[in-house]
Amino acid sequence: xxxxxxxxxxxxxxxxxxxxxxxxxxxxxxxxxxxxxxxxxxxxxxxxxxxxxxxxxxxxxxxxxxxxxxxxxxxxxxxxxxxxxxxxxxxxxxxxxxxxxxxxxxxxxxxxxxxxxxxxxxxxxxxxxxxxxxxxxxxxxxxxxxxxxxxxxxxxxxxxxxxxxxxxxxxxxxxxxxxxxxxxx
Amino acid sequence: xxxxxxxxxxxxxxxxxxxxxxxxxxxxxxxxxxxxxxxxxxxxxxxxxxxxxxxxxxxxxxxxxxxxxxxxxxxxxxxxxxxxxxxxxxxxxxxxxxxxxxxxxxxxxxxxxxxxxxxxxxxxxxxxxxxxxxxxxxxxx
Numbered sequence: 181x182x183x184x185x186x187x188x189x190x191x192x193x194x195x196x197x198x199x200x201x202x203x204x205x206x207x208x209x210x211x212x213x214x215x216x217x218x219x220x221x222x223x224x225x226x227x228x229x230x231x232x233x234x235x236x237x238x239x240x241x242x243x244x245x246x247x248x249x250x251x252x253x254x255x256x257x258x259x260x261x262x263x264x265x266x267x268x269x270x271x272x273x274x275x276x277x278x279x280x281x282x283x284x285x286x287x288x289x290x291x292x293x294x295x296x297x298x299x300x301x302x303x304x305x306x307x308x309x310x311x312x313x314x315x316x317x318x319x320x321x322x323x324x325x326x327x328x329x330x331x332x333x334x335x336x337x338x339x340x341x342x343x344x345x346x347x348x349x350x351x352x353x354x355x356x357x358x359x360x361x362x363x364x365x
Numbered sequence: 366x367x368x369x370x371x372x373x374x375x376x377x378x379x380x381x382x383x384x385x386x387x388x389x390x391x392x393x394x395x396x397x398x399x400x401x402x403x404x405x406x407x408x409x410x411x412x413x414x415x416x417x418x419x420x421x422x423x424x425x426x427x428x429x430x431x432x433x434x435x436x437x438x439x440x441x442x443x444x445x446x447x448x449x450x451x452x453x454x455x456x457x458x459x460x461x462x463x464x465x466x467x468x469x470x471x472x473x474x475x476x477x478x479x480x481x482x483x484x485x486x487x488x489x490x491x492x493x494x495x496x497x498x499x500x501x502x503x504x505x506x
Contacts, residue, residue: 228398229400323461323471330395330400330478338459339458345441348492349440356499
């Protein structure tokens with residue numbers, strides 16, 4: 181329980197730090213640490229497959245791809261407005277507070293929404309009564325796969341996984357179309 | 366990174382183990398955490414690590430543009446063709462129990478899942494490698 185709160189605290193610290201930093205390379209690094217902490221949290225909740233994906237994709241590949249993208253642009257964020265440039269400085273200052281208000285309001289609504297949710301790992305929760313018992317009981321005799329996350333992804337939801345692979349392939353094709361150097365002559 | 370001896374030595378030592386681990390993750394998707402996607406990402410990451418440490422040109426010697434372009438659609442093709450084999454065996458699309466010439470339904474299902482995991486792994490690793498090589502800036506463009 182204590183370690184959950186410690187991990188969550190560091191997740192929040194990483195999120196705030198990555199947004200507030202001006203050095204974009206440092207920001208990307210902190211996002212990698214954020215993903216690794218999220219992977220630890222998923223492991224705490226016994227969802228090891230999600231944790232594995234988060235560690236490999238979030239902390240590994242995404243960091244590298246963002247750094248690669250950063251190599252095509254500038255490392256430091258520019259200050260959006262310089263002091264003395266605006267006609268009404270107080271108006272700019274108020275306008276800067278609007279996003280904060282929107283975020284606080286959305287966060288409050290979301291927290292209010294969680295009050296209706298069932299307790300964590302409640303066996304009577306609707307999510308645990310729908311198809312989950314079927315998969316737990318039938319996945320081994322029906323598919324022969326011991327890890328029923330794989331059984332769901334590859335067998336029961338095989339169309340979705342085919343769609344996901346198509347999405348990844350399409351992303352690769354799009355990057356090729358946009359960025360690959362043309363052959364001249 | 367021409368002069369970084371430690372980084373070069375360590376990554377030269379680590380890359381075979383990273384690739385072996387990625388193959389393990391792909392092959393053991395049925396038994397433990399992981400699967401084609403995660404294993405493919407790790408395999409792609411090993412190529413990216415090589416290219417980051419030894420340079421893009423050196424990296425392209427190991428996995429050429431032709432190879433990554435060839436393997437990106439190949440995995441998807443394997444996945445889709447396994448589904449068509451299921452139709453030929455008298456089942457629905459991607460109904461692995463009905464894969465022809467195997468007989469046992471459980472074995473057919475396991476082999477079908479293995480097959481698509483390998484397909485996913487091939488496509489994901491090739492696309493991740495492609496993404497990095499095309500996004501990282503070269504000095505001459």
